[in-house]
Amino acid sequence: MKRILTTAILAAGVAIAAGVAQADTSDKKIALSNNYAGNSWRQAMLKSWEKVTGQAVTDKVVAAADPFTTAENQVTEQAAQIQNMILQGYDAIVLNAASPDALNGAVKEACDAGIVVVSFDGIVTEPCAWRIAVDFKQMGKDEVLYLAQKMPQGGNLLEIRGLAGVFVDDAISSGIHEGVKENPQFKIVGSVHGDWAQDVAQKAVAGILPSLPEIHAVVTQGGDGYGAAQAFKAANRPTPLIIMGNRQDELAWWKEQKDAGGYETMSVSIAPGVSTLAFWVAQQILDGKEVPKDLTVPFLRIDQDTLETNLETTEKGGVANTEYSLDDAQKVIAGAK
Structure with missing residues (x-):
């Protein structure tokens, strides 16, 4: 019994020395x-x-x-x-x-x-x-940096925000606005809350579109890209470059547009x-x-060359x-x- 106890004590001592938690x-x-x-x-x-x-x-x-x-x-x-x-x-x-x-x-x-x-x-x-x-502010800023590469001439942006009052919404929006400040060729001409949900985003975009000039790109927060695309389609307006948010319906729509006419964008989310x-x-x-x-x-982040791989591994819905x-x-x- 004494030997067993001694062995146990030694084992515990080794564990402590090795930094192994005892809890x-x-x-x-x-x-x-x-x-x-x-x-x-x-x-x-x-x-x-x-x-x-x-x-x-x-x-x-x-x-x-x-x-x-x-x-x-x-x-x-x-x-x-x-x-x-x-x-x-x-x-x-x-x-x-x-x-x-x-x-x-x-x-x-x-x-x-x-x-x-x-x-x-x-x-x-x-x-x-x-x-x-994640660095949500940088995530928002990266959207604008991507647009600056794809559209160096700039253009009008529609911002779709997330759920009002939540830290994530404020941080991503802050990054987007910082990116626009550093790239003044872009101008945010409208902003709506899409609550990170496609149906809410579609209704919100549909409601503001009639009052907006031509939109060249849509900056988003995730869960709103597909809804935005449907709103533009329903309004018979040209489809802008829409940043996506890694949802399967967004990726599937992107793939359809890419196959049909080479549509290019990027997708990012936590x-x-x-x-x-x-x-x-x-x-x-x-x-x-x-x-x-x-x-x-x-x-x-999902880019043009990694779209298909990510879509294949993302379940429907x-x-x-x-x-x-x-x-x-x-x-x-x-x-x-």
């Missing part, structure tokens, strides 16, 4: 707090979460990984949701937030209760939380599977790993995607250090 997360419960599910990106995000976390629960990495989505994109409703998660005894909350700062009070309550909070996509500014995001990276980051924090508060992942493993998360964490 066990098999009894830990993680919740997903999601503020919105009304478009294909959010549906793909939830599907990726269920796929990856479901396997993690089966493998007893964690005890639970329950997703919750509010009925409306309302801060008060999501704050109440977070408070319920605190009462339900979750060890970590993975959060796609309705606001970067209006949820900070609820997030601080969770932190004060000893709960790990990892925000992604729609991140929060509360210092106690972790944040995972991968919906970033929710799975946030899950693994939360798991690693619970497992005692040291994780920087801010993690950045690259956005997923879905979004071009990347899902993350524990190993991927560990590499992202190590890179941030």
Whole structure:
């Protein structure tokens, strides 16, 4: 018995020396707090979460990984949701937030209760939380830089924004406007909110088109490109260069136009599977790993020569995607250090 105990102590000492965390997360419960599910990106995000976390629960990495989505994109409703998660005894909350700062009070309550909070996509500014995001501002700016290459003469732009009040919408729009400021040959002559949904974008574009001059290009945020194309078609107006957002219907439409007449554009978005990276980051924090508060992942861009490859691997009604493993998360964490 003494020899067994000594061996166990030695093994523990070796593990500590090697930097292996001693925490066990098999009894830990993680919740997903999601503020919105009304478009294909959010549906793909939830599907990726269920796929990856479901396997993690089966493998007893964690005890639970329950997703919750509010009925409306309302801060008060999501704050109440977070408070319920605190009462339900979750060890970590993975959060796609309705606001970067209006949820900070609820997030601080969770932190004060000893709960790990990892925000992604729609991140929060509360210092106690972790944040995972792409450089959304640069993503918006890259759209204009692409247009400057394709259309050096410039032209009129229509901007389709996302969900009003959400950090992502503000950041991408800020990047677009910065790009236009640096490339004054372009002019934004109209702006609408498409809520990252094709049907909403189509109605919004249809409503503003009659008041607009000729549009040479449409800058977008994702989930709105196909709807914009349909609005221009219905109005019998020339189809401009429309930046796409990695949705399958957008990529399929782009492929049709490319085959028919060589239509050229690009497509860019954050991968919906970033929710799975946030899950693994939360798991690693619970497992005692040291994780920087801010993690950045690259956005997923599709160009003319990679269109067909990405379309083939994107399911109908879905979004071009990347899902993350524990190993991927560990590499992202190590890179941030």
